[in-house]
Amino acid sequence: MPFRSGFVCILGRPNAGKSTMLNALVGEKLAIISPKPQTTRNRIQGVVHLPTAKGRDAGQIVLLDTPGVHKPDSSLGRRMMVEVREALEGCDLVLVIMDVTRKFDPRDQFALDLLKQSGTGAFLILNKVDLLRDKSKLLPMIEEYRKLYDFKQVIPISAVKRSGLDVLLKEVISALPRGPAYFPADQVTDQPARFMASEIIREQVLMETEEEIPYATTVVVDTFEEGKKLTRISATIYCERDGQKGILVGKRGQMLKRIGTGARLQIERMLGTKVFLELYVKVQPGWRDSRSFVQELDWRRQLEQLSTSRGSLDEER
């Protein structure tokens, strides 16, 4: 049996269920999820290792979850769209994901435009079919969408109920070329635990707050000391205004406490150690429009800087 492998980009408007699908396919929580649009802010890699099975080739699918496609109006938004474009570059297949409960809108069109520019083969994934009361609506929908692009496959799924995923994996692996295993069998992501911790904290902020706050906040882990039994983490939640800080801290610090407890339990589960988590809230006016601040948030860039500074230290020695 041949071994197939390749890079597969997940593309679609905000809130379509891209990250839910990534987590469901990999079988681990790699990306945070929320009912609010624009949850994901960078590309997230998740590797699906497929052993040989009846009627299916063995292989490795390297999935790339991306931020929801939108017209950006800030440095943060522009950075998010760069992440989308970088994920699309050089991938073997694109999974365009659409929400069957929503009408096709300009953001879906924008996703299709990006796909056309990339010239990559694509599947259309129709997500959230569990919410479709009248399943007979699916067929005309598929016909309409097929007119928009020459999709290789159209696959209805429910990422939340995990239905349709076996078919999806089977079709994806057979659309990929023969190739090597890019990653060892025990690796499912390249995200550092430190960054995942900051995302888990941000997910709690998204769950606990409303209106402008989810969009105006970001989380930076300042220290991360992993021990065998205890991991000590301190992190800062940045927001843009004093009023937002007041809400994030809450009466007698109640809100921050809730965010901290929720995040700590999840980080403990991820790391398998006890976690001591200290949270701070700081106001950083207009951070979303600061190119340098937004760049500092990028963990791939942080790692690059770390390795170049280490390199120059070695040279000095």
Ligand SMILES: Nc1nc2c(ncn2[C@@H]2O[C@H](COP(=O)(O)OP(=O)(O)OP(=O)(O)O)[C@@H](O)[C@H]2O)c(=O)[nH]1
């Ligand atoms: N009922 C139902 N809800 C779903 C399904 N997939 C995702 N959702 C919900 O849709 C919302 C958005 O899901 P996400 O996975 O965060 O969507 P996304 O496309 O990654 O969103 P962005 O990162 O903002 O672009 C969440 O509330 C999910 O629980 C599904 O198959 N069925």
Ligand SMILES: [Mg+2]
């Ligand atoms: Mg997402």
